[in-house]
Structure formats: structure tokens, C-alpha cells
Amino acid sequence: MNTFFMAIRNLQKNFSFYSLYLISVAFVITVFFAFTSFSVNTVMLEKISADGRVETMCTVISVFLMIFVLFYMTYSNRFFLRRRTKELGIYALMGYRKAAILSLFTFENILVCFGASLVGIICGAFAHKGIVFLISELLNLGIDNSQIQLFNLNAIIKSAGFVFVVIFILVISNSRFLYKTSLMNLVRYEKKAEKKMKFHKISAILGFAMMLVGYLLALNILTGSQSLWITIGFYQMGLLTMFIVVVGTVLFIASFLPFIIQMSKRKKAKFYTSTKIVTTPNFIYRIRSNAKTLIMLTLLSAGVLTISAVMAISLYYPIATVARIAPSEIEFRLENNIRMEDIENIISDYGFNNNDVSLLTTDIYKVKASADSLPIEYSLGASNDKKSNKVIREAGFECISFSQYKTLLEAQGKTKVLQELAPLNDDEVILMKYQPSDNTKEIGNQYTLNLNGLEKCVIVKEVSLNNAISFANSIGTLIVSDNLYLDIASTEQPFSTIVSLNGNSIKNNEDLYIALSNYLNDSPYLLGNSHRIKEIIFLSSSTFLLIGFLVVLFFIAVGSILYFNNISSVMESKSDYEILEKLGYTQKNLRKIIRKQILTFFSIPFLLGLIDCIFATMVYKTGLMQDLLENSLSQYIPVVIAIVITSIIYGIYYFVTVRACYKIALK
Amino acid sequence: MRTVLKVKDITKIYSKGQKPSLDRVSFEVDEGEFIGIMGASGSGKTTLLNVLSTIDKATNGEVYINDVNLKSLNDTHSADFRRDNLGFIFQEYFLLDSLTIQENIAVPLTLQKLPPKKIESKIKSLAKRFGIDSQLGKYPNELSGGQRQRASAARAIVKNPSILFADEPTGALDSNSATELLHALSEANSELNTTILMVTHDPYAASFANRILIFKDGHIIQELHKTNKNRKIFYEQIVEEVSKLDTNR
Ligand SMILES: Nc1ncnc2c1ncn2[C@@H]1O[C@H](COP(=O)(O)OP(=O)(O)OP(=O)(O)O)[C@@H](O)[C@H]1O
Ligand SMILES: [Mg+2]
Numbered sequence: 082m083n084t085f086f087m088a089i090r091n092l093q094k095n096f097s098f099y100s101l102y103l104i105s106v107a108f109v110i111t112v113f114f115a116f117t118s119f120s121v122n123t124v125m126l127e128k129i130s131a132d133g134r135v136e137t138m139c140t141v142i143s144v145f146l147m148i149f150v151l152f153y154m155t156y157s158n159r160f161f162l163r164r165r166t167k168e169l170g171i172y173a174l175m176g177y178r179k180a181a182i183l184s185l186f187t188f189e190n191i192l193v194c195f196g197a198s199l200v201g202i203i204c205g206a207f208a209h210k211g212i213v214f215l216i217s218e219l220l221n222l223g224i225d226n227s228q229i230q231l232f233n234l235n236a237i238i239k240s241a242g243f244v245f246v247v248i249f250i251l252v253i254s255n256s257r258f259l260y261k262t263s264l265m266n267l268v269r270y271e272k273k274a275e276k277k278m279k280f281h282k283i284s285a286i287l288g289f290a291m292m293l294v295g296y297l298l299a300l301n302i303l304t305g306s307q308s309l310w311i312t313i314g315f316y317q318m319g320l321l322t323m324f325i326v327v328v329g330t331v332l333f334i335a336s337f338l339p340f341i342i343q344m345s346k347r348k349k350a351k352f353y354t355s356t357k358i359v360t361t362p363n364f365i366y367r368i369r370s371n372a373k374t375l376i377m378l379t380l381l382s383a384g385v386l387t388i389s390a391v392m393a394i395s396l397y398y399p400i401a402t403v404a405r406i407a408p409s410e411i412e413f414r415l416e417n418n419i420r421m422e423d424i425e426n427i428i429s430d431y432g433f434n435n436n437d438v439s440l441l442t443t444d445i446y447k448v449k450a451s452a453d454s455l456p457i458e459y460s461l462g463a464s465n466d467k468k469s470n471k472v473i474r475e476a477g478f479e480c481i482s483f484s485q486y487k488t489l490l491e492a493q494g495k496t497k498v499l500q501e502l503a504p505l506n507d508d509e510v511i512l513m514k515y516q517p518s519d520n521t522k523e524i525g526n527q528y529t530l531n532l533n534g535l536e537k538c539v540i541v542k543e544v545s546l547n548n549a550i551s552f553a554n555s556i557g558t559l560i561v562s563d564n565l566y567l568d569i570a571s572t573e574q575p576f577s578t579i580v581s582l583n584g585n586s587i588k589n590n591e592d593l594y595i596a597l598s599n600y601l602n603d604s605p606y607l608l609g610n611s612h613r614i615k616e617i618i619f620l621s622s623s624t625f626l627l628i629g630f631l632v633v634l635f636f637i638a639v640g641s642i643l644y645f646n647n648i649s650s651v652m653e654s655k656s657d658y659e660i661l662e663k664l665g666y667t668q669k670n671l672r673k674i675i676r677k678q679i680l681t682f683f684s685i686p687f688l689l690g691l692i693d694c695i696f697a698t699m700v701y702k703t704g705l706m707q708d709l710l711e712n713s714l715s716q717y718i719p720v721v722i723a724i725v726i727t728s729i730i731y732g733i734y735y736f737v738t739v740r741a742c743y744k745i746a747l748k
Numbered sequence: 749m750r751t752v753l754k755v756k757d758i759t760k761i762y763s764k765g766q767k768p769s770l771d772r773v774s775f776e777v778d779e780g781e782f783i784g785i786m787g788a789s790g791s792g793k794t795t796l797l798n799v800l801s802t803i804d805k806a807t808n809g810e811v812y813i814n815d816v817n818l819k820s821l822n823d824t825h826s827a828d829f830r831r832d833n834l835g836f837i838f839q840e841y842f843l844l845d846s847l848t849i850q851e852n853i854a855v856p857l858t859l860q861k862l863p864p865k866k867i868e869s870k871i872k873s874l875a876k877r878f879g880i881d882s883q884l885g886k887y888p889n890e891l892s893g894g895q896r897q898r899a900s901a902a903r904a905i906v907k908n909p910s911i912l913f914a915d916e917p918t919g920a921l922d923s924n925s926a927t928e929l930l931h932a933l934s935e936a937n938s939e940l941n942t943t944i945l946m947v948t949h950d951p952y953a954a955s956f957a958n959r960i961l962i963f964k965d966g967h968i969i970q971e972l973h974k975t976n977k978n979r980k981i982f983y984e985q986i987v988e989e990v991s992k993l994d995t996n997r
Pocket of ligand 1: 762763769787788790791792793794795796
């Protein structure tokens with residue numbers, strides 16, 4: 082029988098085993114091909130990338146992707162090879178030369194890779210089309226989907242070339258394995274006793290301590306301006322913390338975990354139970370041989386979770402802040418050359434009936450004031466400010482009447498804010514804050530407003546983040562009582578008039594926005610809520626898309642490695658379950674033991690990864706994101722959602738793995 | 749004396765059309781007996797042991813252990829039944845590789861939910877009897893074959909089963925280790941009053957039993973009794989009977 086037929090026979094015989102390998106490789110190739118198609122899709126790239134940023138990112142990610150695919154394929158190849166060493170030993174005993182065995186494997190690999198490529202290219206092509214369709218719908222790119230090839234020749238050549246390189250590397254890796262391993266080891270590879278490992282107390286404690294130190298360093302960022310992250314530098318601290326946590330994780334898994342489990346054996350009352358007496362030694366046994374895999378999985382999980390969480394928060398946060406940056410659907414400053422009739426005409430040109438649209442004009446008076454300490458907003462953006470913008474602002478408070486404020490909030494549909502709003506006395510004001518730093522500091526402060534010589538003393542009754550006028554048009558806003566407002570108006574302070582448009586029928590209307598923008602000569606004082614959200618989504622979509630590819634890959638990797646590892650461990654200990662059954666363990670007992678073993682293996686990378694993710698996200702948010710929203714837990718909802726989705730995916734993997742293991746171990 | 753095992757007309761047919769591996773076998777075993785089961789390869793000994801020990805189900809007939817009909821047990825009950833009543837020693841050692849010898853022996857006792865102190869003292873005294881008390885902290889693959897076999901015997905006996913099933917327990921042992929194990933078994937039999945059913949090809953091993961059932965083609969074709977005879981004499985009797993079976997020699 083020649084090698085080629087033997088390879089085919091082998092594949093047939095071990096079909097269920099190989100189908101796993103095939104599916105996972107096909108999956109990886111699907112992602113690879115979809116990505117490659119995407120990166121050679123000029124129609125698409127032209128639309129979403131103005132400055133070549135996306136192209137650069139594509140290149141970077143494709144390098145990542147190739148390294149990853151290579152790593153993944155060698156890992157799973159080596160894994161399947163190890164599972165078959167006994168079979169190899171039998172071939173070798175029967176007198177097959179190593180070269181013959183190698184060529185058998187090469188044939189098998191070519192068959193598997195060929196099949197997987199075929200499946201992967203077909204699935205990947207459709208996945209690519211789907212992605213293009215989704216993006217073009219989401220961003221209104223108006224791409225004609227039929228214009229885009231299903232199978233791009235260029236992408237096929239690239240992918241096929243890459244697969245050949247992978248096969249070549251696999252052959253080299255296999256031959257190294259074969260020629261390095263002696264016949265004795267081939268025959269007894271699986272049963273080879275793991276060297277008894279001493280778990281050093283010192284490295285165990287060091288691992289635990291380093292993780293603790295790493296997390297404390299991360300927490301340090303919350304201490305504000307004195308934190309090490311600011312005094313030493315964000316990137317230096319980031320690298321240091323990451324280094325400490327990674328080394329800590331390695332020691333934690335390799336030494337600390339087995340160490341405490343070994344210690345837990347001393348608690349005899351707990352240890353001598355029918356489940357623990359099997360699972361505890363088993364865990365120690367497994368971690369001896371699988372520490373490396375577990376560490377890798379933990380780091381991968383931390384990566385997946387952190388990337389998903391950071392992605393979620395960095396999309397959500399800017400969108401959430403739009404509510405403050407552009408509180409009205411459309412808002413602009415009424416400057417001298419603008420006539421309201423023209424505006425009204427433009428609105429009705431786009432076919433809106435006025436009973437749904439509210440058009441409010443607000444006069445904002447600028448008032449100078451003096452006080453022991455004026456809030457930072459008073460002079461924000463003024464010429465003496467260090468961070469002065471192009472638009473230079475006169476320092477001063479900008480006053481809006483209480484009833485106008487209420488009307489604006491009503492038009493913007495902020496009913497919850499309205500409900501909590503208590504009426505103002507004539508000497509009370511509400512101060513609109515720009516950033517949510519220590520919000521109670523200014524409550525009770527007294528400011529003396531200077532109205533052309535007339536002095537009015539006011540007290541800050543509350544501070545608020547619910548500005549009804551955008552920051553572009555008003556900073557240092559004071560909400561004053563209607564009476565005070567009339568006083569201010571009568572003293573002829575400088576003022577600006579702001580027009581706010583709200584209403585459901587003008588929501589998400591890009592044409593209206595563009596028409597207004599043209600009419601206002603691209604005024605910097607024109608802001609649109611939906612427009613801004615669209616802009617943010619458009620600008621970040623390509624980044625998210627590309628990172629999304631990576632996240633999906635991570636998930637496939639983590640899931641399949643966990644799956645393979647657990648399956649193989651259960652296969653190896655299949656006879657153990659038979660023994661236990663003969664000793665009187667019920668099927669229920671055995672299932673519990675299997676479940677527990679798998680659960681520990683799943684939960685270590687997941688939980689450690691989760692902790693890493695929480696700290697990393699916290700550092701990212703505190704250190705790298707602008708802070709405009711009230712610091713409430715609701716900001717972390719997207720992070721929670723990302724984590725929940727990740728947990729669900731993990732949960733699915735867990736159940737699939739458990740079921741497969743039941744099937745293998747139990748009748 | 750009390751009957752612990754009653755076998756009535758059991759038949760086992762693995763697949764239709766095949767001739768039965770057990771063909772209407774009946775016998776009874778009293779408490780404290782040490783039974784040897786002999787017969788040519790393929791004569792149905794392992795099959796019998798599997799059926800008697802709830803691992804497999806008979807096609808026909810009834811098995812009673814301590815007056816419990818094995819047919820009436822579902823999966824959970826038969827597991828509990830094994831836990832409470834049966835012990836096993838197999839030709840392969842069947843120890844759990846990842847557990848130390850001590851932990852291996854402790855497993856059946858944890859199933860019975862004994863307190864840790866009791867578990868440890870039981871293991872200690874039994875390990876001494878089997879001569880493995882210095883090996884308790886080691887892992888199975890650090891032991892010799894004979895030591896492993898004794899460890900698995902200790903695990904089978906430690907919970908004082910009503911019946912101990914042993915399938916060629918000395919098959920892979922040199923004569924010294926085999927003798928040690930057999931002495932340990934017959935001690936357990938005489939001192940702890942454990943009932944033992946042991947399959948063996950070896951007349952020497954069989955001579956430790958006090959009754960021998962000889963199988964051929966799924967039938968019991970002969971029974972030998974020790975009846976107060978010296979073990980050496982019984983051994984010679986067994987050798988003679990076995991060689992009679994071997995018409996080819
Ligand atoms: N799982 C099975 N499926 C089908 N037939 C079986 C199975 N197990 C055993 N047999 C058949 O039943 C018969 C008795 O087998 P058994 O294993 O009981 O023999 P044995 O007396 O234990 O032999 P040995 O001394 O070689 O261990 C044999 O003919 C065997 O082929
Ligand atoms: Mg047999």
C-alpha cells in the first residue's frame with residue numbers, strides 16, 4: 082500500500098478526530114481569506130480611507146494575522162502529532178523508515194490544508210461580501226455590491242501562497258520532531274511519566290506578589306495628578322505594569338496555583354471526598370504538563386477581553402459625549418448675515434412640517450464677575466489660557482434664563498433632568514461644568530456679577546453636567562432666575578444668539594445638515610447631534626472592523642485550544658473513568674468530575690484574563706480618554722456588555738467541550 | 749453458612765448468531781469462600797466475571813448477590829451496589845496515574861464518605877499487610893509491576909467488599925511477587941472473611957483457592973474442592989485435571 086492511500090485511509094479512519102482539525106483550520110483560513118479579500122478590495126478601501134490610514138493598518142494586521150495563523154497551525158499540528166505518537170511508534174516498529182512516516186504526514190497535511198483552504202476560501206468569500214454589505218449599509222457608502230468580485234484572484238493567490246508556506250513550515254517542524262524523538266519515546270510517548278516538579282515556595286509567592294503589585298500599580302492611576310502614571314509617564318508605567326503582570330501571571334500559573342492546590346491537600350476533611358480526591362491530584366498532574374498552554378491561554382484571554390472592552394468603550398464613550406457636545410439635534414449661532422426666514426425655508430424645503438420641529442432662539446449674555454475663586458470654566462478658552470484654541474473667547478459667565486433652559490431641555494427630550502430640576506431664587510444660579518471633576522467643590526460659592534457698575538451677588542445652588550447649549554457656543558454657562566436674566570438683559574451686556582433645532586422628523590437627516598452647513602459657510606458654530614454620531618461611527622468603523630478580525634481570530638484560537646486540550650486530556654484518562662466506574666462511581670459522579678476538571682481549565686484563563694481586562698480598561702479609560710461624562714457606573718455598560726458577550730462565547734465553548742468529553746469518557 | 753452469590757442459568761450472547769460465551773451457567777458461593785476459575789482462553793471466564801460484577805448484563809438467567817437480583821439495578825443503583833459490595837483486581841493494574849498510591853487506595857473509601865482519620869488508618873494497616881507501606885507517597889509509574897498489583901489489590905480489599913473479583917491478578921507477575929499477592933489475598937480471605945472469585949490460568953495461583961470451577965466453551969465442566977487437603981496436594985490435583993483438558997499436548 083503506498084503512502085498516499087495510507088494517508089487517505091488514515092483520514093477516513095480518524096474522521097471525527099480530523100474533522101476537528103479540518104474545521105479549525107478552515108475557520109482560520111476563512112478569516113484569513115476574508116481579510117485578504119478586504120485588503121485588496123480597492124472599491125471599499127477608497128470609500129472608507131481618505132488618508133491611507135486604513136491601508137497601513139491592513140498591512141500591520143495582515144502581518145499579525147500571518148504570524149497568528151502560522152502559530153495556530155503549528156500548535157494544532159504538533160498537538161495532533163502528539164496524539165498520534167503511539168500510532169507512529171507502531172509504524173516505526175513495523176519497519177517504516179522515518180522518511181516514509183514523514184511523507185505520510187506530509188500527504189495528510191496537504192490533504193487537510195487543501196480541504197480546509199477550499200472550504201475557507203468559499204466561506205471567506207461570502208464572509209467578505211457580507212462584511213462589505215454590512216459596512217456599506219451602516220455607513221451609507223452606496224457601494225454596488227455586484228461590483229465587488231466574490232472571488233478575487235489576487236486574494237486567492239495570496240492565500241494559497243501563504244498556505245503553501247505554512248505547509249512547508251509544518252513539514253520542517255514535523256521532521257524535526259520525528260528525527261529528534263527516539264523509537265523508545267515514540268512508543269511510550271503518551272505514557273511517559275511527567276517529571277515530578279517541585280513547586281518552589283519562593284516562585285509561588287513571587288508570582289502572587291507580582292500580580293498584586295501589577296494591579297496596585299494600575300490602581301495608582303486613580304490617584305490623580307500625583308500618580309506615578311503622570312509623574313513617571315504613561316507609556317513607561319504601562320510597559321512596566323504590563324511586564325510585571327505578565328511575569329506574575331506566568332509564575333502564578335506555573336507555581337502559585339499548583340502550590341496552593343498541593344497545600345489544599347492538607348485539609349483532609351475537604352480532600353478525602355469522592356470528587357476532590359480525583360480532581361485535585363489530576364489538576365496538579367495536568368498543570369505540570371500544561372502550564373505553558375494555560376499561560377498562553379490566559380494571555381490570549383486577557384487580550385481578547387481587553388480588546389473587546391476597550392473597543393466597546395472607545396466607541397461608546399465618544400457617542401455618549403455627543404449628548405453634551407451637541408445637545409440639540411442641530412444648533413448654530415445666529416450671526417449678522419443670517420436671516421431666520423432663510424433657515425425656515427431650508428427646513429421646509431426638506432419637507433418638514435413645523436409642528437414637530439421646535440426652533441428655539443436663545444440669547445446668551447456674557448457677564449464679567451469677581452470672586453475669591455472663579456470656576457475654571459469662567460476663563461476657559463480665553464486668551465490667557467494656556468490651551469488656547471483658535472477661537473479666542475472673552476472670559477466671563479454666559480447666562481441663560483431658567484425658563485429658557487427648561488424649554489431647551491424639554492425640546493431635547495431630557496425629561497429625567499427636568500424632573501430633578503428645582504426652581505431658582507433670584508440670587509441662586511446653576512453652574513454648568515465642562516468636566517466632571519469633583520462636582521461639589523463649587524456649590525455654595527459666591528460670585529459677584531458686574532452689570533455695568535451694578536453688582537449682583539449670586540450663590541451656586543448646584544453644578545450640573547446637563548448643558549442644553551453646546552460647548553462650542555457656550556462655556557461657563559450660568560442658569561439664572563428669570564428675574565435676574567431680565568436685569569442682565571436690561572443692562573445691555575454683550576450677547577450671542579443661538580438657534581436650537583429639535584424634533585423627531587429632522588433626526589438623522591444628513592441632507593438638512595449639509596444644506597444648513599452650506600448656508601452658514603461651514604460655520605464652526607454649527608453642530609449636529611446625529612451628524613456627529615455618524616461622523617464618529619464613520620471614522621472609527623474601519624479601525625473597529627480590522628480589530629474585529631483580530632478578536633474573532635483570538636476567539637477561535639482560545640476556544641479551539643481549550644477544546645483540544647481538554648479532549649486530549651480526557652482521551653488520555655479514558656481508562657481512569659472506566660476504573661472509577663468499576664469502583665462504584667455513578668455516571669453522575671463521573672460527569673461531575675469531568676465537568677469540574679474542564680471548568681477549572683476554562684476558568685483559570687478566563688478569570689485571570691478578566692481581572693487583567695478590568696484593570697487594563699480602567700487604565701485606558703483614565704489615562705487615555707477625555708473625561709466629559711459624569712463618572713457613573715453606566716459608562717461601563719459597554720464594557721460589561723463586551724465581557725458578557727465574551728463570557729457567553731466562553732460558556733458555549735465550555736458546554737461543547739463538556740459534551741464532547743462526556744461522549745468520549747462515558748458510554 | 750450464608751450464600752453471598754447465587755448464579756442461575758445465566759447465558760451471555762454477545763451478538764446474534766455467535767455461539768454463547770456463557771451457556772446456562774449455575775453455581776453458588778458461600779460467604780468466606782475462595783473460588784478459583786480456570787479454563788482455556790476464550791472459555792468465558794472474563795465474561796462471567798463481568799456479568800457477576802454488574803459491569804455487563806447477562807442475556808438470560810439471574811444473578812443474586814446478597815439476595816439482590818442484579819437485573820433489578822439501574823445504572824445509579826448498580827454503581828452504588830459496586831461501591832458498597834464489590835471489589836476488583838484486574839490483570840492490568842488499573843491504578844489512576846495521577847494519584848499517589850495512598851490516594852488510589854483512598855478513592856473507594858471517599859465514596860463511602862468515611863472520615864479522613866479512619867481512611868488513613870485503614871490504608872496504613874492494609875498497606876503493611878500488602879507490604880507497600882513504604883510506597884504510599886509514590887505515583888503508580890514509580891512502582892514495579894508487582895507493587896502496583898498489590899496496591900490495586902489493597903484498593904479492592906480496603907472497603908471490605910462482600911465479594912472480591914480478580915481477573916488473572918498474577919498474570920503479569922514473577923513467581924515471587926505472585927506468591928506475595930496470593931498470600932495477601934488468602935490472608936484477607938481467612939482473616940477478614942472476604943469472599944474471593946479469582947480467574948487464573950496458573951495452577952499454582954489456583955491452589956490458593958478452596959474450590960475451583962473449570963470452564964470450557966461457556967460451561968462449567970468440573971469442580972475441584974480442597975477439603976482440608978494440603979495446598980501442595982491440591983496443586984498437584986489441579987495440574988493433573990488441567991493437563992487432562994489439554995488433549996493436544
Ligand atoms: N465484547 C465482546 N464482544 C463479542 N464477543 C466477545 C466479547 N468479549 C468476549 N467475547 C467472546 O466471548 C468468548 C469468551 O470470552 P472471554 O473474554 O470471557 O474469555 P476468557 O475465558 O476470559 O479468555 P482469556 O483466558 O483469554 O482471557 C470469546 O469467544 C470471545 O471471543
Ligand atoms: Mg479473560
